Amino acid sequence: MIVLPFGQVGSAIAGFGTLFTWIGIGFLVAKVIVIDDQSLQVGKAKIARSHLGLAEAIRKENAVKERGPKLHSMAYVLFQFGVSTLVKVQIKDTNDPAPYWLFSSRQPDVVAELLNKR
Numbered sequence: 001m002i003v004l005p006f007g008q009v010g011s012a013i014a015g016f017g018t019l020f021t022w023i024g025i026g027f028l029v030a031k032v033i034v035i036d037d038q039s040l041q042v043g044k045a046k047i048a049r050s051h052l053g054l055a056e057a058i059r060k061e062n063a064v065k066e067r068g069p070k071l072h073s074m075a076y077v078l079f080q081f082g083v084s085t086l087v088k089v090q091i092k093d094t095n096d097p098a099p100y101w102l103f104s105s106r107q108p109d110v111v112a113e114l115l116n117k118r
Contacts, residue, residue, distance in 0.1 A: 030080065031043040031078055031080055031103070031104070033103070033105060033111060035111070035114050035115060037049070040052060040089070040101075040115065042076075042078050042101065042103045043078050043103075045076060045078070045101075047091070047093075047096075047101070049115075051091060051092055051093035051096065052089055052090070052091065052092065052115060053089070053090030053091060053092045053100075054089075054090050054116065055087060055088070055089040055090075055111070055112040055115035055116050056087070056088050056089075056112055057085065057086075057087060057108035057109045057111070057112040058085060058086035058087065058088055058102075058108060059085060059108075060084045060085055063084055063085060063086050066086055066088065066102060067079065067086070067102070071102070072099050072100065074097050074098050074099060075098055075099060075100050075101065075102050076098045076100075076101045076102070076103075077101075077102045077103065078101075078102075078103040078104065079103070079104050080104035083104035083105065083106055084104075085104070085105060085106065085108045086102055086103065086104055086105065086108060087101075087102070087103055087104075087105045087108045087111045087112055087115075088100055088101070088102050089101045089102075089115060
């Protein structure tokens, strides 16, 4: 209704402009997961793979519990809006206060499998 005074063409341009703006924002705020032979990087946080324990994929039906009542207060978390599956990686480093990392992933099985390969 706000753009109707600009006519159909102006309304279409405003609508598509808004759509592409939101898509661009989605790409800009998306967190990147990088796994290599030496480290795991989730967003800006990075940890050596030698400090990682078992990684597990958390399905959609269990994700609410993992993000809520089962969440440890010292865990490193990075959740992405709209992504309902998680990866939980145990931390073996005794000097690290975080018992595990819990982060969103659209492909948690693939991420967990890559992390569990030594």
